[in-house]
Amino acid sequence: MPVNMKQLINLVDKEDWPFTQGHRLCPGCNAPMVAKWATMTAKALGYEPVVGAATGCLEVSTTIYPFTAWNIPYIHNAFENVAATISGAEAAYRSLKNRGRLKTDKPIKFIAFGGDGGTYDIGLQSLSGAIERGHDFLYILYDNEGYMNTGNQRSGSTPPGADATTEPIGKVKTGKVMFKKNIVEIIGAHENVYAATASTSDPFDFMAKVEKGLKHEGPAFIAVLAPCVRFWRIPESDGPAITKLAVETKYWPLYEIDRGVYKITRKPRNFKPIEEYIRSIGRFRKALQHPEYMEMIEEMQKYVDTRWERLLKFEEATKDMYLR
Amino acid sequence: MPTKLAITGAAAVAHAMRQINPDVVAAYPITPQTPIVEYFAQFVADGAVDTVMVPVESEHSAMSAVVGSAAAGARTMTATAANGLALMFEIVYIAASMRLPIVMPIVNRALSGPINIHGDHSDAYAVRDAGWIQLFAENSQEAYDMTIIATKLAEREEVLTPAMINLDGFITSHGVEGVEILDDEAVKNFVGLWEPKYPLLDIDNPITHGPLDLFDYYFEHHRQQQEGLKNAYKALPEVFAEYEKISGRKYDFLDLYRMDDAEYVMVVLNSAASTAKYVVDELREKGIKAGLVKPWVFTPFPKKEILSALDGRKAVVVLDRAMSFGKEAPLYSLIKSALYEAKEKPMIGSYVYGLGGRDVTPSMLHIPFEEAIKGELDPNDERYLGLKE
Ligand SMILES: Cc1ncc(C[n+]2csc(CCOP(=O)(O)OP(=O)(O)O)c2C)c(N)n1
Numbered sequence: 134m135p136v137n138m139k140q141l142i143n144l145v146d147k148e149d150w151p152f153t154q155g156h157r158l159c160p161g162c163n164a165p166m167v168a169k170w171a172t173m174t175a176k177a178l179g180y181e182p183v184v185g186a187a188t189g190c191l192e193v194s195t196t197i198y199p200f201t202a203w204n205i206p207y208i209h210n211a212f213e214n215v216a217a218t219i220s221g222a223e224a225a226y227r228s229l230k231n232r233g234r235l236k237t238d239k240p241i242k243f244i245a246f247g248g249d250g251g252t253y254d255i256g257l258q259s260l261s262g263a264i265e266r267g268h269d270f271l272y273i274l275y276d277n278e279g280y281m282n283t284g285n286q287r288s289g290s291t292p293p294g295a296d297a298t299t300e301p302i303g304k305v306k307t308g309k310v311m312f313k314k315n316i317v318e319i320i321g322a323h324e325n326v327y328a329a330t331a332s333t334s335d336p337f338d339f340m341a342k343v344e345k346g347l348k349h350e351g352p353a354f355i356a357v358l359a360p361c362v363r364f365w366r367i368p369e370s371d372g373p374a375i376t377k378l379a380v381e382t383k384y385w386p387l388y389e390i391d392r393g394v395y396k397i398t399r400k401p402r403n404f405k406p407i408e409e410y411i412r413s414i415g416r417f418r419k420a421l422q423h424p425e426y427m428e429m430i431e432e433m434q435k436y437v438d439t440r441w442e443r444l445l446k447f448e449e450a451t452k453d454m455y456l457r
Numbered sequence: 458m459p460t461k462l463a464i465t466g467a468a469a470v471a472h473a474m475r476q477i478n479p480d481v482v483a484a485y486p487i488t489p490q491t492p493i494v495e496y497f498a499q500f501v502a503d504g505a506v507d508t509v510m511v512p513v514e515s516e517h518s519a520m521s522a523v524v525g526s527a528a529a530g531a532r533t534m535t536a537t538a539a540n541g542l543a544l545m546f547e548i549v550y551i552a553a554s555m556r557l558p559i560v561m562p563i564v565n566r567a568l569s570g571p572i573n574i575h576g577d578h579s580d581a582y583a584v585r586d587a588g589w590i591q592l593f594a595e596n597s598q599e600a601y602d603m604t605i606i607a608t609k610l611a612e613r614e615e616v617l618t619p620a621m622i623n624l625d626g627f628i629t630s631h632g633v634e635g636v637e638i639l640d641d642e643a644v645k646n647f648v649g650l651w652e653p654k655y656p657l658l659d660i661d662n663p664i665t666h667g668p669l670d671l672f673d674y675y676f677e678h679h680r681q682q683q684e685g686l687k688n689a690y691k692a693l694p695e696v697f698a699e700y701e702k703i704s705g706r707k708y709d710f711l712d713l714y715r716m717d718d719a720e721y722v723m724v725v726l727n728s729a730a731s732t733a734k735y736v737v738d739e740l741r742e743k744g745i746k747a748g749l750v751k752p753w754v755f756t757p758f759p760k761k762e763i764l765s766a767l768d769g770r771k772a773v774v775v776l777d778r779a780m781s782f783g784k785e786a787p788l789y790s791l792i793k794s795a796l797y798e799a800k801e802k803p804m805i806g807s808y809v810y811g812l813g814g815r816d817v818t819p820s821m822l823h824i825p826f827e828e829a830i831k832g833e834l835d836p837n838d839e840r841y842l843g844l845k846e
């Protein structure tokens with residue numbers, strides 16, 4: 134039974150917020166939604182979440198000593214190592230439990246949060262290692278497609294044409310030309326893992342995946358498209374509307390790879406052209422002034438169409454064929 | 458009854474770890490540390506311990522995982538050397554700032570580049586300001602003993618500081634010696650159980666570990682770390698005394714060898730001290746009042762003890778198994794600074810030796826003594842032993 138509204142309301146009634154107000158993330162930032170929904174889901178399901186976070190906006194804005202927005206155990210270590218840090222905590226949990234030295238018998242679940250920089254780039258090795266070793270944890274990537282905490286630098290997740298300070302758009306260059314790294318496929322290829330995408334436009338799809346991830350014995354990973362309102366140059370209220378458009382334009386398909394088995398979890402009835410998504414986001418404005426960028430949009434359209442077709446075929450071809 | 462085994466230094470350390478039976482050990486191989494984690498993994502595989510092993514994909518993750526584990530409330534260890542320590546570097550500081558009593562044997566090896574797998578102390582010196590306790594071991598027996606001592610010391614509430622045990626690559630880690638191993642029970646009782654006050658896994662009292670610490674508190678937290686090391690300095694004699702009770706082996710800040718009336722003193726860390734002791738004996742037979750000071754404790758630096766050991770001697774030669782490029786050699790500069798307060802300043806000289814595992818012979822160690830006796834020391838001249846020039 135997936136987590137339902139009633140369970141969440143019970144939690145809200147108790148005012149037992151695992152992740153509270155009072156943090157200093159920008160108004161409208163989508164990262165805290167991700168953190169709140171995930172930890173609430175864990176709580177609603179009767180788990181005790183223990184959280185780790187990588188350096189990034191979510192971390193620096195929620196734990197400014199002596200304050201904290203976390204009402205649950207929380208650990209931050211460094212930028213690139215949240216997966217390794219959580220794997221150590223999870224190993225400690227197993228050991229202490231095994232030795233009868235744990236103070237609680239409530240079911241603890243480990244959740245790691247990382248931004249795209251800490252996940253696609255500098256933290257990929259530690260994440261890959263932790264997944265390969267099969268630690269029981271859920272890694273949640275809040276993907277805002279750039280290094281936002283340090284001021285809008287490009288990451289392996291930044292899409293072509295998005296304004297980024299380390300790959301800016303200038304007189305002779307149109308900024309970043311590389312496509313996003315396909316992180317879900319990279320993680321899915323570890324095979325022993327539940328990997329999924331989610332978006333802030335669809336909290337219940339996300340929460341259902343959080344539940345699956347928590348129940349999966351072993352590593353789980355969810356990539357959530359979570360706009361940074363500041364550097365995406367969008368109105369504070371628009372994050373979820375924009376991620377909805379990302380889903381409807383096939384830019385960010387909602388699907389999962391459960392130990393090799395693909396499943397698309399949202400199949401929009403009518404697709405929109407990717408250009409509509411790009412035009413709705415301020416950080417593409419400069420690129421859109423370059424005539425060459427229109428070719429790039431065409432390429433992106435082709436790419437997302439092809440990827441969608443492939444996903445449909447993968448879904449068909451991998452049905453019930455669990456790899457592990 | 459303690460038993461005597463003919464084993465390598467790596468095996469000796471692994472036996473100490475087996476007897477401590479930590480909750481979690483993270484492991485990543487690097488020559489010459491590898492046999493420690495291999496022996497330990499075998500103990501796990503054989504059920505000799507019930508430690509949870511985390512065979513990570515890099516040293517960076519090893520240090521990250523032990524931070525997670527120790528913060529969770531588990532007694533946690535790992536081991537490394539040279540480039541492994543360098544890769545951990547960032548998290549080595551974080552572990553200390555989080556006041557996690559992690560214990561980590563370091564099998565000293567030259568830090569690349571160029572790449573070299575043999576021993577010197579460039580790795581240990583590179584992290585000297587990271588906030589860890591740093592103990593040094595001359596041989597396998599000391600490496601075994603120090604591993605147990607470090608565990609007890611690091612976990613004391615007023616200390617709560619991670620600790621490294623340094624032993625020389627190959628010379629100690631791979632050389633076979635007789636090592637006295639205490640009874641398992643004796644070690645178990647000595648180290649006791651670690652009961653952290655604020656473990657991450659105390660879900661009823663949630664704590665935020667590793668928060669952002671800005672200019673309004675960062676300074677104070679560093680001040681507290683300094684207090685932890687000061688407390689380690691105070692606690693060390695007690696822990697050494699307790700250890701003496703179960704082992705009969707006496708440790709101190711400094712190993713003083715034939716120092717009572719010594720006029721010419723050599724200061725050197727780790728395995729080269731064995732050769733130096735032999736050289737001191739040879740000189741004594743010739744009627745020369747030679748002596749040796751070997752620090753067992755490097756951080757917290759026992760400045761007072763160094764001063765009282767060296768004040769008033771005729772000459773002090775300091776041997777460093779590492780360079781500090783563009784500056785005076787690391788141990789030398791600390792000894793020199795300690796001697797600033799001496800009433801009767803000895804002549805001093807700096808000698809760099811044994812880099813990248815270069816052999817250290819008795820005839821080589823005679824040179825600094827000879828130059829000291831002839832009055833040829835120059836405090837501003839860094840000299841090299843065994844260098845092909
Ligand atoms: C080793 C290291 N390199 C660089 C940094 C600087 N740094 C801190 S956060 C950050 C970017 C974080 O980006 P991301 O992971 O995407 O999270 P976001 O800020 O977007 O939430 C960088 C580059 C660091 N803290 N550590």
Ligand code: SF4
Pocket residue numbers: 157158159161162163164190194277281282360361362363364
């Ligand atoms: S800069 Fe962007 S990601 Fe960071 S808190 Fe603000 S909106 Fe969120």
